Amino acid sequence: xxxxxxxxxxxxxxxxxxxxxxxxxxxxxxxxxxxxxxxxxxxxxxxxxxxxxxxxxxxxxxxxxxxxxxxxxxxxxxxxxxxxxxxxxxxxxxxxxxxxxxxxxxxxxxxxxxxxxxxxxxxxxxxxxxxxxxxxxxxxxxxxxxxxxxxxxxxxxxxxxxxxxxxxxxxxxxxxxxxxxxxxxxxxxxxxxxxxxxxxxxxxxxxxxxxxxxxxxxxxxxxxxxxxxxxxxxxxxxxxxxxxxxxxxxxxxxxxxxxxxxxxxxxxxxxxxxxxxxxxxxxxxxxxxxxxxxxxxxxxxxxxxxxxxxxxxxxxxxxxxxxxxxxxxxxxxxxxxxxxxxxxxxxxxxxxxxxxxxxxxxxxxxxxxxxxxxxxxxxxxxxxxxxxxxxxxxxxxxxxxxxxxxxxxxxxxxxxxxxxxxxxxxxxxxxxxxxxxxxxxxxxxxxxxx
Amino acid sequence: xxxxxxxxxxxxxxxxxxxxxxxxxxxxxxxxxxxxxxxxxxxxxxxxxxxxxxxxxxxxxxxxxxxxxxxxxxxxxxxxxxxxxxxxxxxxxxxxxxxxxxxxxxxxxxxxxxxxxxxxxxxxxxxxxxxxxxxxxxxxxxxxxxxxxxxxxxxxxxxxxxxxxxxxxxxxxxxxxxxxxxxxxxxxxxxxxxxxxxxxxxxxxxxxxxxxxxxxxxxxxxxxxxxxxxxxxxxxxxxxxxxxxxxxxxxxxxxxxxxxxxxxxxxxxxxxxxxxxxxxxxxxxxxxxxxxxxxxxxxxxxxxxxxxxxxxxxxxxxxxxxxxxxxxxxxxxxxxxxxxxxxxxxxxxxxxxxxxxxxxxxxxxxxxxxxxxxxxxxxxxxxxxxxxxxxxxxxxxxxxxxxxxxxxxxxxxxxxxxxxxxxxxxxxxxxxxxxxxxxxxxxxxxxxxx
Numbered sequence: 001x002x003x004x005x006x007x008x009x010x011x012x013x014x015x016x017x018x019x020x021x022x023x024x025x026x027x028x029x030x031x032x033x034x035x036x037x038x039x040x041x042x043x044x045x046x047x048x049x050x051x052x053x054x055x056x057x058x059x060x061x062x063x064x065x066x067x068x069x070x071x072x073x074x075x076x077x078x079x080x081x082x083x084x085x086x087x088x089x090x091x092x093x094x095x096x097x098x099x100x101x102x103x104x105x106x107x108x109x110x111x112x113x114x115x116x117x118x119x120x121x122x123x124x125x126x127x128x129x130x131x132x133x134x135x136x137x138x139x140x141x142x143x144x145x146x147x148x149x150x151x152x153x154x155x156x157x158x159x160x161x162x163x164x165x166x167x168x169x170x171x172x173x174x175x176x177x178x179x180x181x182x183x184x185x186x187x188x189x190x191x192x193x194x195x196x197x198x199x200x201x202x203x204x205x206x207x208x209x210x211x212x213x214x215x216x217x218x219x220x221x222x223x224x225x226x227x228x229x230x231x232x233x234x235x236x237x238x239x240x241x242x243x244x245x246x247x248x249x250x251x252x253x254x255x256x257x258x259x260x261x262x263x264x265x266x267x268x269x270x271x272x273x274x275x276x277x278x279x280x281x282x283x284x285x286x287x288x289x290x291x292x293x294x295x296x297x298x299x300x301x302x303x304x305x306x307x308x309x310x311x312x313x314x315x316x317x318x319x320x321x322x323x324x325x326x327x328x329x330x331x332x333x334x335x336x337x338x339x340x341x342x343x344x345x346x347x348x349x350x351x352x353x354x355x356x357x358x359x360x361x362x363x364x365x366x367x368x369x370x371x372x373x374x375x376x377x378x379x380x381x382x383x384x385x386x387x388x389x390x391x392x393x394x395x396x397x398x399x400x401x402x403x404x405x406x407x408x409x410x411x412x413x414x415x416x417x418x419x420x421x422x423x424x425x426x427x428x429x430x431x432x433x434x435x436x437x438x439x440x441x442x443x444x445x446x447x448x449x450x
Numbered sequence: 451x452x453x454x455x456x457x458x459x460x461x462x463x464x465x466x467x468x469x470x471x472x473x474x475x476x477x478x479x480x481x482x483x484x485x486x487x488x489x490x491x492x493x494x495x496x497x498x499x500x501x502x503x504x505x506x507x508x509x510x511x512x513x514x515x516x517x518x519x520x521x522x523x524x525x526x527x528x529x530x531x532x533x534x535x536x537x538x539x540x541x542x543x544x545x546x547x548x549x550x551x552x553x554x555x556x557x558x559x560x561x562x563x564x565x566x567x568x569x570x571x572x573x574x575x576x577x578x579x580x581x582x583x584x585x586x587x588x589x590x591x592x593x594x595x596x597x598x599x600x601x602x603x604x605x606x607x608x609x610x611x612x613x614x615x616x617x618x619x620x621x622x623x624x625x626x627x628x629x630x631x632x633x634x635x636x637x638x639x640x641x642x643x644x645x646x647x648x649x650x651x652x653x654x655x656x657x658x659x660x661x662x663x664x665x666x667x668x669x670x671x672x673x674x675x676x677x678x679x680x681x682x683x684x685x686x687x688x689x690x691x692x693x694x695x696x697x698x699x700x701x702x703x704x705x706x707x708x709x710x711x712x713x714x715x716x717x718x719x720x721x722x723x724x725x726x727x728x729x730x731x732x733x734x735x736x737x738x739x740x741x742x743x744x745x746x747x748x749x750x751x752x753x754x755x756x757x758x759x760x761x762x763x764x765x766x767x768x769x770x771x772x773x774x775x776x777x778x779x780x781x782x783x784x785x786x787x788x789x790x791x792x793x794x795x796x797x798x799x800x801x802x803x804x805x806x807x808x809x810x811x812x813x814x815x816x817x818x819x820x821x822x823x824x825x826x827x828x829x830x831x832x833x834x835x836x837x838x839x840x841x842x843x844x845x846x847x848x849x850x851x852x853x854x855x856x857x858x859x860x861x862x863x864x865x866x867x868x869x870x871x872x873x874x875x876x877x878x879x880x881x882x883x884x885x886x887x888x889x890x891x892x893x894x895x896x897x898x899x900x
Contacts, residue, residue, distance in 0.1 A: 035656060037535070037566070060654070061654065063651075063653070063654040064654075071631050072654070075563040075567065076560050076562070076563035080567065082530070083532045083535055105511060109511075110529055112526070116485045116487070117525065117529055117530065136648075137555045141648075172481075176475045177475075179743065181517065181520060183518070187513070199586075199590075201513075204510070204512060205525065205526070
């Protein structure tokens, strides 16, 4: 794996009719498609034609209070990704599951099953739930606090990984003559008894094809970054600029050594929302068209929810109250995104209305309107200059925004030799150049893949 | 719906390489296939060619201690059924989820998502977990007792159904011009606060295509039958003989009136394991071949687990200790199956060895070896004489046992006019002649389907 040259990685992040919050109102976007499997299957075929590493579905366990204004983000991830595995053969499938309101036995098992169904293409985006609406769907009480959620998450991940290892790779003998299906000596109870969970094991599925599905994470707080350095293999992050991206990249990569990990063992993928035109003017026109559909009420809801403050109390055309918001920095929630928005508003002296507009495309992720060459230039620059190992590609509107990306930006990156022209492996670990983990219970050493 | 004549229903129950516990050792069975999606996809295509109503996957959340002797029963149901939805267009998909160690928000959402993915073909087999091995994977303590589990199950089902109803059928407007995706007035919090769960809702998915996925159940105890009469739409049951089947059928159907339900609102499907030969002699030879592969150690484990008694303490070739076992009838577990085995042993004066053999095909479900005509005769008889609305078809070995059933028994039933020659509807409710439920939160009346 280390013999082949460094390549850029591209993950497709799909949400509703696209990442721009008004995308669903555009001509060519079909809001009723977001509950149809065929819609996603079509997108995924396009992404696989573009040789993208993976698809990512975000998730939450509560209905947003803004459902009047914005299309649903998708179907449930385990079911949808399993369906999508059947029409594809290479692209990775990254699902989200929360450690706050799920149980490790179910999560370990559903990802293991997805890994079997997709023959080695499953990954788990590890999240902690961050809003009280979710808490009230599960617990009848408010969310546990931020640090408590991360302690639970660490224990959860540890249990899941041990369950994935609970069968050694060679546990199945399938010896029809002797009548021995599996060797019980190679299947291990995990006997976990911790602060949050008590799980005896073993899992009731064999070790999945990748040994362990890939671990993805997107925490941006101090605790989140430390969690990533310790446990994640792919990190999604929202960065406003390449400079911010470089700081984050250096920060997280520097934390790895403490856990005995090398920089290659964790791939950092900032979000990238590209509004693509054959000319710059065409791209800018598309951006204006998207912005024209923005609904202020939705924007105010979105900001109010992030800041946990009623933003309609502030005049729309006066500067964002950054000092007031900074004083609330201890609020229990999306700390990373919270700080990022405050910093953006402070730096660019934005009014509330302008902050709504600037974050409508991609909720704080980097966004640009330009030609395929300009976009490839920007991506290559971030990748070469220590801001990214690749990108979390966030088409602003679907399916056209993805078709433009795959049809025009991907060939540009391929021509430059920075992105694959063909899949070299079959598993998600191979696409990202990540080792297949050794089994803690077995005797085998590391198996190198990809 | 009531205009069309009564038809027999056929559900395909798939488990590992077939229901006979030694099937995986047969030539033509491939034990390594049970973790491959393509294996199941092939079986399901065959079943859909046979116009079967549905596929059923059983499930449990613990590895059987007998994994040495018997192949895994399948992958995880939500993920596997979603994958299977993509290669099929008519056959229903029945998944199992336990109310003891799952949460209603996840279960409601995953079945709703499966119903969208399959365009109206999802059903939930409602179970309570019945062994301590499962408890130790979730709770670090033994199982709650039988009646407590059923109380929890009732509340669980109620919450799930209310979540499915939480969006009215017409809640999505998708009005691109006005920017209104959904009408919040038609989306309802369920505000559930009960003994076991506290769930605010609404669900974060619209009402599924079937309104509510179909409810399936298989309880056989008094509590289980009452639960079925109140809440189930399809019941799977294990019956040793047509006479027993008639008693069960009459018993459960008679309980419906108390809940304001008519007999047609609940379909009863006894398990039926058919060993098929072109001649009776050929069928009997196949049965002998299957029995030849039985492993006594596995059979003793299986009986010991069911009876919660070490059965290896009793001589193999002496009668089953039915008096001893009867005295343990209060044991907390599979009450229905427990009683059925004791009754079978008592009636036929079986030794331990004979009980193992007699239950190896289908774990107490009805089993027969015969020609396609003999099997169709038996099915038609049960169906005409008040023992069944159809059958839970349990091929003893796969894929050949299913191919024989679809290729030979199904045409026989079709020729007799008791089984469909073509699907008439597209949803699982339509196949079973079950009404699409009205939404408790909406104003619409019953919508008749199928």
